[in-house]
Amino acid sequence: MALQDKYAELLQTATTLGVGNLASTEQAGVLHVSGTANSTADYDALWALYAKIDPNMASGDLMMNIDIKADAGAQLKVTTDSSNLNIRSTPSTEGEIVGKAAHDEIVTLVEKTDDSWWKIKTADGEEGYAFAQYLSPL
Amino acid sequence: MKLTKLLMVVVVSATMLFVSCKPKDADIKAAVEKALSADPSMSGTTVEVKDGVVTMGGECKDDACKAGCEKIAAGVKGVKSVVNNCTVAPPPPPPPASLSTTIDATKMQQVKDGLKDIAGVTVEFVGDKAVLKGEVTQANRMKIMQMLAAAKVLSDVSGLTDKK
Missing domain, CATH: 3.30.1340.30 (Histidine-containing Protein; Chain: A;)
Structure with a gap:
């Protein structure tokens, strides 16, 4: 079965949700999907659908490179499990820790530096790089 | 009399000619x-x-x-x-960037950073894939997959088992 068919419901939902720049291409047994979801809720809905279509997401046949729309100045919620999020001087775990953001704290996006590091600013004025995985656009 | 007739013919035919000229x-x-x-x-x-x-x-x-x-x-x-x-028409969106992403030292570090807070999971890089092994909760499995997708790294997660 073609992967476009297997994930048809996901692609259809992404279209319905108005995912920006939605593109999908099948290559070497993997369906690559990219785009920008309008909200964290849309993003979560798409991932839930992925887990439903492919139990445990174990087939390794979908690369869902969807990010969430967030422009500079957007509010981000710190979504660590419970711990503080380190704010570093450079976009790397090698970077010196220049500040911390608490769990559930709201910070401001300065720039999306790369796939995994975003530059943020806290309400206290601490500015630096944090791991994007723990930041959810509001 | 003859001249008037002739003139009329000229006028009429000129009009017809003019009309037929205009598409x-x-x-x-x-x-x-x-x-x-x-x-x-x-x-x-x-x-x-x-x-x-x-x-x-x-x-x-x-x-x-x-x-x-x-x-x-x-x-x-x-x-x-x-x-x-x-x-x-708006230009078609560019093809997914993950199509041409290869694993390099930066990508490996990104994946390792992403797994840092998830205990009990190991990663090895085999060919163009990150091969993960270990026991995970459903929530952490989702986090891992999202992190790998954000890093545009293909994966083999068949070695991840559910934590009981």
Whole structure:
């Protein structure tokens, strides 16, 4: 079965949700999907659908490179499990820790530096790089 | 008397000649459509003609097509002016960037950083894939997959088992 068919419901939902720049291409047994979801809720809905279509997401046949729309100045919620999020001087775990953001704290996006590091600013004025995985656009 | 008759004939035939010289709107429309049909990129455009004024509508694939179809229409005999209401289709989105992503030291570090807070999971890089092993909760499995997708790293997660 073609992967476009297997994930048809996901692609259809992404279209319905108005995912920006939605593109999908099948290559070497993997369906690559990219785009920008309008909200964290849309993003979560798409991932839930992925887990439903492919139990445990174990087939390794979908690369869902969807990010969430967030422009500079957007509010981000710190979504660590419970711990503080380190704010570093450079976009790397090698970077010196220049500040911390608490769990559930709201910070401001300065720039999306790369796939995994975003530059943020806290309400206290601490500015630096944090791991994007723990930041959810509001 | 004879001269008057002759004059009338001249006037009437001149009028007829003048009228027949002026193309009808329907003829202009056909001529414009024919001229546009030479370029397949203009197949989405529509043509309306009223009193020699051509109104272009429909969709063009790019700006060059929009400017081009206006020029072609303006060059058709009998066209007084062109109102260009063509819309330009937005460019198709670029193909997914993950298609051409390869695993390098930076990607490996990204994946390791992403797994830092998830205990009990190991990663090895085999070929173009991150091969993960260990026991995970459903929530952490989701986090891992999202992190790998954000890093555009292909994965083999068949070695991840559910934490009981």
